[in-house]
Amino acid sequence: MTKAIRVGNTTPERMFRDRREAGQVLAGLLQAYRDRPDVVVLGLARGGVPVAWEVAAALHAPLDAFVVRKLGVPGHEEFAAGALASGGRVVINDDVVRGLRITPQQLRDIAEREARELIRREAAYRDGRKPIDVAGKTVILVDDGLATGASMFAAVQALREAEPAEIVIAVPAAPESTCREFAGLVEDMVCASMPTPFLAVGASFWDFRQVTDDEVRALLATPTTKPTAAPAETPADVIRRVAVDAPAGVPPREVLSELIGDARVVLIGESSHGTQEFYQARAEITKWLIEEKGFCAVAAEADWPDAYRVNRYVRGLGTDTTAEEALRGFERFPSWMWRNVVVRDFVEWLRAANRECKADGRRQTGFYGLDLYSLHRSMHEVISYLDKIDPVAAARARARYACFDHTSADDGQAYGFAAAFGAGLSCERQAIEQLVDIQRKALEYARRDGLLAEDEFFYAEQNAQVVRNAERYYRAMFSGRVTSWNLRDQHMAQTLQALLAHLDRHHDSPSARIVVWAHNSHVGDARATEVFADGQITLGQLAREHYGDDCRLIGFSTFTGTVTAASEWGGVAERKIVRPALPGSVEELFHETGRPAFLVGPYGDAAAVLQTVRLGRAIGVIYQPATERHSHYYHVRPSDQFDAMIHIEHTHALEPLEVTSQWKAGETPETYPTGL
Numbered sequence: 230m231t232k233a234i235r236v237g238n239t240t241p242e243r244m245f246r247d248r249r250e251a252g253q254v255l256a257g258l259l260q261a262y263r264d265r266p267d268v269v270v271l272g273l274a275r276g277g278v279p280v281a282w283e284v285a286a287a288l289h290a291p292l293d294a295f296v297v298r299k300l301g302v303p304g305h306e307e308f309a310a311g312a313l314a315s316g317g318r319v320v321i322n323d324d325v326v327r328g329l330r331i332t333p334q335q336l337r338d339i340a341e342r343e344a345r346e347l348i349r350r351e352a353a354y355r356d357g358r359k360p361i362d363v364a365g366k367t368v369i370l371v372d373d374g375l376a377t378g379a380s381m382f383a384a385v386q387a388l389r390e391a392e393p394a395e396i397v398i399a400v401p402a403a404p405e406s407t408c409r410e411f412a413g414l415v416e417d418m419v420c421a422s423m424p425t426p427f428l429a430v431g432a433s434f435w436d437f438r439q440v441t442d443d444e445v446r447a448l449l450a451t452p453t454t455k456p457t458a459a460p461a462e463t464p465a466d467v468i469r470r471v472a473v474d475a476p477a478g479v480p481p482r483e484v485l486s487e488l489i490g491d492a493r494v495v496l497i498g499e500s501s502h503g504t505q506e507f508y509q510a511r512a513e514i515t516k517w518l519i520e521e522k523g524f525c526a527v528a529a530e531a532d533w534p535d536a537y538r539v540n541r542y543v544r545g546l547g548t549d550t551t552a553e554e555a556l557r558g559f560e561r562f563p564s565w566m567w568r569n570v571v572v573r574d575f576v577e578w579l580r581a582a583n584r585e586c587k588a589d590g591r592r593q594t595g596f597y598g599l600d601l602y603s604l605h606r607s608m609h610e611v612i613s614y615l616d617k618i619d620p621v622a623a624a625r626a627r628a629r630y631a632c633f634d635h636t637s638a639d640d641g642q643a644y645g646f647a648a649a650f651g652a653g654l655s656c657e658r659q660a661i662e663q664l665v666d667i668q669r670k671a672l673e674y675a676r677r678d679g680l681l682a683e684d685e686f687f688y689a690e691q692n693a694q695v696v697r698n699a700e701r702y703y704r705a706m707f708s709g710r711v712t713s714w715n716l717r718d719q720h721m722a723q724t725l726q727a728l729l730a731h732l733d734r735h736h737d738s739p740s741a742r743i744v745v746w747a748h749n750s751h752v753g754d755a756r757a758t759e760v761f762a763d764g765q766i767t768l769g770q771l772a773r774e775h776y777g778d779d780c781r782l783i784g785f786s787t788f789t790g791t792v793t794a795a796s797e798w799g800g801v802a803e804r805k806i807v808r809p810a811l812p813g814s815v816e817e818l819f820h821e822t823g824r825p826a827f828l829v830g831p832y833g834d835a836a837a838v839l840q841t842v843r844l845g846r847a848i849g850v851i852y853q854p855a856t857e858r859h860s861h862y863y864h865v866r867p868s869d870q871f872d873a874m875i876h877i878e879h880t881h882a883l884e885p886l887e888v889t890s891q892w893k894a895g896e897t898p899e900t901y902p903t904g905l
Contacts, residue, residue: 234408234418243402243422243813244759244864246842247436248276248373251401252283254421255371259399262369263288267394269366270453271295273384274350275440277372278448280401284371285453292453293361294354294445295370295388297380298343303335310336312383313343315351315360320383354445363388367395370415374430375403378411385414402433435842435866464838465821471835472827478510478785478877480828482517488830488873489522493779494725496745496769498752498871500786501848502563503793503802503883507785508571510875514783515744516578519594523739526732527579528597528725530747531567533695534606535559536598537688543579543596545587552576553886561602563850565793565802565885573886597728599721599745599768604644604699607692608633611663614689618674622666629663630696632656645703655704660697667693687731691724698723711765718751722771745772749784750847757869758845769870784871786846788820790880791895794852804882804895805852814844815867819876826877831868839868 245251262268265288272281274294285292300311302325310331311321319340326336351360368388375381381398388396397417400408404427405420412418424433431437462470473484480488489495497514499507518524529536535558541547542555549555552573559567576596583593608630615623633644633656644656667674667690674686698720705713725743732741745752747768755767772780789809793802810816818838819827831839845865853860867874885892 234405234412234420234423243433244842245401245434246840246866247434248279248401248440249283250841251373251421251434252280252371253287255280255399255401255419256284256287258419258421259284259288259369259397262290262367262397265290265367267366268369269293269361269363269393270369270371271361271363271384271388273297273370273372273380274354275442275445276374278445279440280373281369281371282448282451282453284369284399288369289454290369291361292449294351294449295384296347296350296354297384298347299380300336300339300343302329302331303339310339312379313340313347314380314383314387315347320379320386322379350442353442354449356446356450358449363391363393365392365394367397368393369397369399371399373401374433375400375407375411376427376430378403378407381411382414385411402430403427435864463821464818464841467834467838468818468829469822469824471833472822472824472829472876474824475510475826475828475875477513478506478826478875479513480875482521484828485514485517486521488783488828489518489781491779492776492781493729493740493742494745494772494776495524495743495781496747496752496772496783498747498749498782498784500749500784500846501792501794501807501852502566502748502850503848503852504785504787504790504880505571505883506787506877506880508569508883510785510877511746512571512575512578515575515746516582518742518744519579519582522742523592524594524742524744525592526595526597526728526741526743528599528728528743528745529567530600530721530751531559531598532561532600532603532606533598533688533691533724534603534610535561535567536596539576540596543576543583544593545580545584552580556886562799563795563802564887565883566850568886569793570884570886595732597724599724599747601695601699601702601717601720603692603695604703605633607695607699610692611667611689611696614685614692615667619670622670625666626663629659630656632659642703642706644700645706657700657704660700664690664693664697683734687727691727694724694727695720711760711763715764715766718766718768718771721747721751721768722775725768725772726775748847748849749786749845750849752782753784753865753870754782757866759864781873782871784867784874786816786819786874786876787880788816788876788878791882792848792852792880793882793885793892794848795850796853798851800851801889802885802892804892805854806896807848807852807880808854808857810846811844811858811862814846814862815865815874816846816876818843819874820878824876824878826875828873828875830873831871836868840866842866845870 268290270281270285270290270292272278272294274296278294296315298313302310310325313319395416398411398415399419401421403420405423408420497511538558539555542549556568586593612623612626615626632654702713702716705716729741751768753769755761755765755770769782790807792805792807794805829835842864844862846861848861
């Protein structure tokens with residue numbers, strides 16, 4: 230009967246930062262062997278040795294290398310016909326030998342060549358030390374992963390001849406079928422993760438650089454048997470000790486002041502587009518940034534024309550008389566992202582604060598959008614602006630933008646599909662020509678009526694830029710997800726730079742400072758997430774690259790609660806239950822601290838904990854609990870993704886301004902009716 234496989238308390242696809250972290254995870258699964266005098270740890274050289282060192286150090290067990298050499302097929306050396314292990318044990322794959330008609334002489338030549346390399350490596354690694362005697366011992370055999378398992382099989386067969394009491398195999402990653410096969414051959418089988426589908430061992434590691442002979446030699450010379458004075462803190466213990474209480478998600482002012490410093494750009498995220506506490510905490514932090522740090526603009530993950538209507542309202546301009554009225558421009562799905570009670574209250578606060586600033590002669594704070602979905606709306610705004618100041622230019626703009634008339638006025642995707650697949654015209658040339666045309670008239674238009682006219686020109690110019698970039702974006706939607714994502718975040722970064730430059734034009738000192746509101750997936754640095762390997766970039770990454778130390782990235786997280794989200798694109802807003810975070814996630818780590826709300830940054834003792842690659846949850850405007858792992862999680866390295874994270878253990882759904890009966894009813898808990 231096949232013995233059970235022990236797996237980690239993590240997701241099957243867990244990623245590891247590097248081999249050292251993988252060893253630390255394995256050590257946690259092997260604690261039953263800690264401080265036992267009969268335990269020996271052997272690392273398969275070379276890749277298994279860094280993993281094995283962490284295991285041996287945690288268990289206080291002696292460490293040695295076990296060398297296995299693959300017997301490659303002639304002409305195709307990467308394909309194994311067998312393996313040669315320490316002690317001279319040879320294991321042959323008879324099916325491969327027969328199928329490829331490898332002769333006995335060819336096998337002898339291959340084995341002799343690999344035996345010479347095996348002897349060289351053993352001598353180089355041990356530096357004159359004798360191999361550890363494993364007779365009668367419990368041997369934990371560690372590698373950095375298994376694919377076919379040929380090398381590990383050779384190692385097990387060779388070890389059996391040395392008569393150990395038990396053999397334990399421990400690996401960070403392997404296919405479930407391989408783990409089950411070895412579970413029937415050894416006394417204990419530990420697989421930290423079993424990815425499905427299994428692509429390659431290296432796919433489970435962030436850093437899978439080749440291990441050198443010098444690294445192996447150094448690790449084997451570093452003692453692992455010295456016991457620690459006391460049990461080490463768990464990662465949750467470390468976070469609990471260093472985190473700073475942040476009631477309702479708002480850290481103490483002195484902590485915020487130290488975090489922000491003199492940064493000009495502060496990006497504040499959210500791990501969902503529909504969580505009340507994220508919006509409230511972000512609004513309170515923003516109020517402090519405006520009042521205490523002199524921030525003069527809020528730039529949101531919102532469409533440029535809709536946000537500019539709010540901008541006019543908060544500055545005492547335009548025709549809207551209430552915040553709710555000013556927010557009516559946000560009609561496109563998902564309207565609740567901006568048409569909600571928290572944003573409404575913040576907009577009213579900002580208008581009142583600006584009224585005081587105007588009376589005192591101080592700088593007012595504006596509200597702007599960074600997004601590019603408003604293709605047709607922005608075209609309309611460009612033409613409306615030109616109608617007022619240059620009818621001839623307006624006629625040219627109408628003629629150019631008429632190219633887009635063959636698609637629905639509210640459906641950029643329809644235009645993109647038609648243009649990408651030849652079912653309609655591409656309007657790229659016309660969008661570029663109109664942007665260039667309006668930029669040529671910049672000085673003439675902007676200087677007609679002073680600063681107010683300059684603001685209105687900037688608004689129109691940015692709308693023309695939105696049309697140009699949105700046209701590219703919608704065409705790119707049908708050529709690849711990463712391409713369209715990158716165009717969108719590049720547009721947001723470009724708009725942010727343009728906004729800073731515009732706000733600085735008539736204010737010599739102090740320089741403009743902007744707070745950005747966007748989702749964690751935009752605010753976080755892509756280089757610290759798994760999507761970077763696909764070529765994806767983010768606004769946070771671009772901001773760090775452009776502004777350096779003048780930039781701060783702050784993320785939010787929650788463990789469970791409710792959220793406002795739809796079940797499909799364009800669907801109605803629902804109040805959905807957020808499932809408890811998955812094992813192996815950042816959210817689970819923060820939950821294990823037992824603290825209700827706190828801020829933590831990658832400093833001091835927390836740095837090492839937050840360096841660990843974990844899952845991170847991202848709920849957008851759609852939430853699909855049934856496919857949560859694949860729909861809403863990706864691997865992240867929190868220490869490099871954000872400058873600080875704010876965790877709120879239990880959160881509630883964001884309240885829309887238009888509350889439907891479906892939202893009020895909420896989602897029925899999965900425990901219904903027993904959970905009532």
